[in-house]
Amino acid sequence: MRQKRTLILAAAVGLAVVLACEALLVTGGFEFLENRSFDLRVRLLPPPEAPPADIVIVDIDNPSFAALSEAVGRWPWTRLLWTDLVKFIQQGQPRAIVFDAVFSGREDEEVDREFAQALREAGNVVLAYGFKKSGYGEAIGERTAGALLAGTAFLLSDGSLLILAVDDAEVDGERIEGKGVAPTIEVPFDIRYAAGKDPQLDKAIEVLANGA
Numbered sequence: 001m002r003q004k005r006t007l008i009l010a011a012a013v014g015l016a017v018v019l020a021c022e023a024l025l026v027t028g029g030f031e032f033l034e035n036r037s038f039d040l041r042v043r044l045l046p047p048p049e050a051p052p053a054d055i056v057i058v059d060i061d062n063p064s065f066a067a068l069s070e071a072v073g074r075w076p077w078t079r080l081l082w083t084d085l086v087k088f089i090q091q092g093q094p095r096a097i098v099f100d101a102v103f104s105g106r107e108d109e110e111v112d113r114e115f116a117q118a119l120r121e122a123g124n125v126v127l128a129y130g131f132k133k134s135g136y137g138e139a140i141g142e143r144t145a146g147a148l149l150a151g152t153a154f155l156l157s158d159g160s161l162l163i164l165a166v167d168d169a170e171v172d173g174e175r176i177e178g179k180g181v182a183p184t185i186e187v188p189f190d191i192r193y194a195a196g197k198d199p200q201l202d203k204a205i206e207v208l209a210n211g212a
Helices: 002-027 029-044 062-072 079-090 109-122 128-133 199-211
Strands: 097-099 125-127 150-155 161-167
Touching: 062 150, 079 097, 079 109, 125 128
Parallel strands: 097 125
Antiparallel strands: 150 161
């Protein structure tokens, strides 16, 4: 009798769990729990290793938009800004300047010429898209988002950023909006489950070591 009750209880609990999971799935509850617990899980992750001191990242983030939008206008920002950035960084004599950005289409003949001249004079500037297209080496990571349209940026009151598409763009005659650019070596990287590690960086080091 006791064994029968145990089986009935286990079946009831199992059914309740299945029904609860089904309800969460239908109502979007799992997504809600995932989003709500994301910050907590990131805080609980082991701290990542400190980046090398000789690598400096100049990020394009919300504060950048807030500080520069009035001065330089809508996104994409004028290439005069990137020209000045290259010239400024070059004063520090870096080994390389790497742009993880796509400069699509034409802006202005004089502006484009000045930007190209700054890249040539620096002699150590690498453009991510051209790196793969020219076959200089392996591009490691995930397919890019394919969000290439020119747009106007609006900084919202809650600190988030809204970008309204206003113009189409092509790269070397190819429209990659919505398609993105695929790497030569695909390495997924979900920061939620990275546990403080960087699988893409690890793969890059492995490729470099094997090719040395």
